Amino acid sequence: MPRITKAHMKESIIPFANDGMKIIKENLNLNDLENREDSPTIEYNGWYYNVHKSIANVKPEIRIKRQNYRPGNTEYYKDQPIGNRITESAWIYKEGINCAGKNKDIEYVLDGYSIQDYMKKAF
Numbered sequence: 001m002p003r004i005t006k007a008h009m010k011e012s013i014i015p016f017a018n019d020g021m022k023i024i025k026e027n028l029n030l031n032d033l034e035n036r037e038d039s040p041t042i043e044y045n046g047w048y049y050n051v052h053k054s055i056a057n058v059k060p061e062i063r064i065k066r067q068n069y070r071p072g073n074t075e076y077y078k079d080q081p082i083g084n085r086i087t088e089s090a091w092i093y094k095e096g097i098n099c100a101g102k103n104k105d106i107e108y109v110l111d112g113y114s115i116q117d118y119m120k121k122a123f
Helices: 006-027 074-079
Strands: 042-044 047-054 061-067 086-094 108-110 113-122
Touching (some): 006 042, 006 047, 006 086, 006 113
Antiparallel strands (some): 042 047, 047 061, 061 086, 108 113
């Protein structure tokens, strides 16, 4: 099983954040702070994205997840061989919001938004 090191995650958060913010801006209305939104699975550059905007606690709170194999049942795992399946996810907030407690270290800031709790897994 491949190992994902902290150094590797530090390098891979930049392309993830750039692509993710492009997907978010194209598919969600970030100015609407009264309605939550979900997008269907979006295919972009060989990745499959799931994006969700919540307004319950922090406005807006965006969850983004991408993977390099089609989402759904395990039948789609054959799109990528074992060891090459990658899943990345993060929470995105306006810059300076939700920086207390365990989220106080912001991993990456882009276009006025902070990318927090970035995770990368390979299997």
